Structures are given as C-alpha cells and as structure tokens.
Amino acid sequence: MSLEEAIARRRSIRNFAPEPLSQAQLSQILWAAQGISDTQGKYRTVPSAGATYPLEVFVVCGENSVEEIGAGIYHYNRDSHSLTLHYKGDARLELARAALAQAMIYEAPVDIIICAEYEHTSRRYGDRGERYVHIEVGHAGQNIYLQATALGLATVAVGAFDDEQVREVLRLDKQYKPLYIMPVGRPG
Numbered sequence: 309m310s311l312e313e314a315i316a317r318r319r320s321i322r323n324f325a326p327e328p329l330s331q332a333q334l335s336q337i338l339w340a341a342q343g344i345s346d347t348q349g350k351y352r353t354v355p356s357a358g359a360t361y362p363l364e365v366f367v368v369c370g371e372n373s374v375e376e377i378g379a380g381i382y383h384y385n386r387d388s389h390s391l392t393l394h395y396k397g398d399a400r401l402e403l404a405r406a407a408l409a410q411a412m413i414y415e416a417p418v419d420i421i422i423c424a425e426y427e428h429t430s431r432r433y434g435d436r437g438e439r440y441v442h443i444e445v446g447h448a449g450q451n452i453y454l455q456a457t458a459l460g461l462a463t464v465a466v467g468a469f470d471d472e473q474v475r476e477v478l479r480l481d482k483q484y485k486p487l488y489i490m491p492v493g494r495p496g
C-alpha cells in the first residue's frame with residue numbers, strides 16, 4: 309500500500325475480530341511506533357526533540373492474542389527489537405476499566421501503551437519539554453495508525469483514561485506516564 313493510500317484509508321476502528329495477530333504483524337507495529345531506523349542504533353522511526361527519546365512502549369496481550377506469545381504485559385526493547393515479559397497474565401480487562409470501560413481495549417487481542425519519561429526531554433528543554441513530549445507521542449501514534457492500515461489491521465488512539473490507574477495496572481514505576489493506549493487487531 310502506498311503512503312498516500314494508507315493516509316487516505318486510516319480510520320479509527322473500534323471493533324476487533326477475536327483472532328490472534330501474527331508475531332510479524334506485532335513486530336512491524338512496534339517497529340513503526342518506536343523502532344530503530346539507522347545502522348548505528350541512534351535514531352528511531354519517530355522524530356524526537358533533540359533526539360532525547362522520552363517514549364517507552366508496552367504491550368498488553370491476552371492468551372492467544374499473538375501467536376506463541378503468552379498473556380502478559382511486555383516492554384518493547386527497541387535496541388534489540390524484542391519484548392521482555394514485565395508481568396504475567398491478561399491485564400486487558402483491568403486496563404479497559406482504567407479507561408472509562410472502553411470495551412475495545414478488552415476486545416482487541418493487543419493493546420499498545422505509549423508512556424513517557426518526561427525527564428529525558430525536560431532535562432534539556434525545561435518546561436518546554438512537556439510540549440515536546442506531547443507532540444512526539446502524536447508522531448508515534450500516527451505511525452501506529454498508518455502501519456496498522458498498511459497491514460490491513462485496525463486501531464484507535466485512546467486518550468481517555470485515569471493515568472494513575474493505568475500506571476498501576478501496568479505495574480509501572482512513577483516516572484512513567486501513560487499517554488496513549490492503542491488497541492490493535494484484525495478489524496471485526
């Protein structure tokens with residue numbers, strides 16, 4: 309699919325088929341969200357103010373959500389393009405409850421959560437760093453939208469949730485602030 313077609317076709321989709329994603333599909337989505345895109349491992353698929361890179365990506369999977377990946381909360385390691393199990397078990401229902409009970413978060417096989425460590429950017433840019441982090445998460449979200457569209461998958465950017473509850477569901481340290489939840493799956 310051309311970039312123009314992906315932009316034209318991109319839509320927020322809130323209905324998901326109860327079918328697993330392939331590892332290749334999840335891998336491609338994560339790479340688009342925050343993967344490394346140069347040979348030195350210095351730059352990523354998403355622009356970042358001063359290359360300060362404040363974003364961290366987590367994945368919530370149910371059982372049989374992704375082929376050969378168990379239910380759990382995973383951290384995306386962009387350097388090795390791999391996932392590390394952060395917490396075992398299906399957290400999708402808890403996550404949906406923390407997001408005004410938006411059912412698609414529970415129904416999608418996978419939820420991508422983009423979090424920020426503001427300190428990475430505010431250390432260099434002071435108060436203006438906050439603005440830069442928010443702009444940057446928009447870039448990452450759009451990459452996920454366009455990559456999902458190009459793969460024939462569905463997603464929606466979710467910003468309505470209780471920050472603290474989401475942080476607790478994901479068992480994240482205080483420095484991580486969740487900014488977007490993006491359920492991903494095959495369209496229902």
Ligand SMILES: Cc1cc2nc3c(=O)[nH]c(=O)nc-3n(C[C@H](O)[C@H](O)[C@H](O)COP(=O)(O)O)c2cc1C
Nearest residue numbers: 318319320321322407410412464465466467468469
């Ligand atoms: C910052 C932001 C927050 C959003 N939060 C939600 C949300 O919590 N739940 C939801 O269903 N859609 C959410 N959306 C998706 C919008 O509703 C959607 O983009 C809008 O209706 C336009 O539709 P389109 O994306 O299909 O073009 C959000 C979009 C943005 C940019």
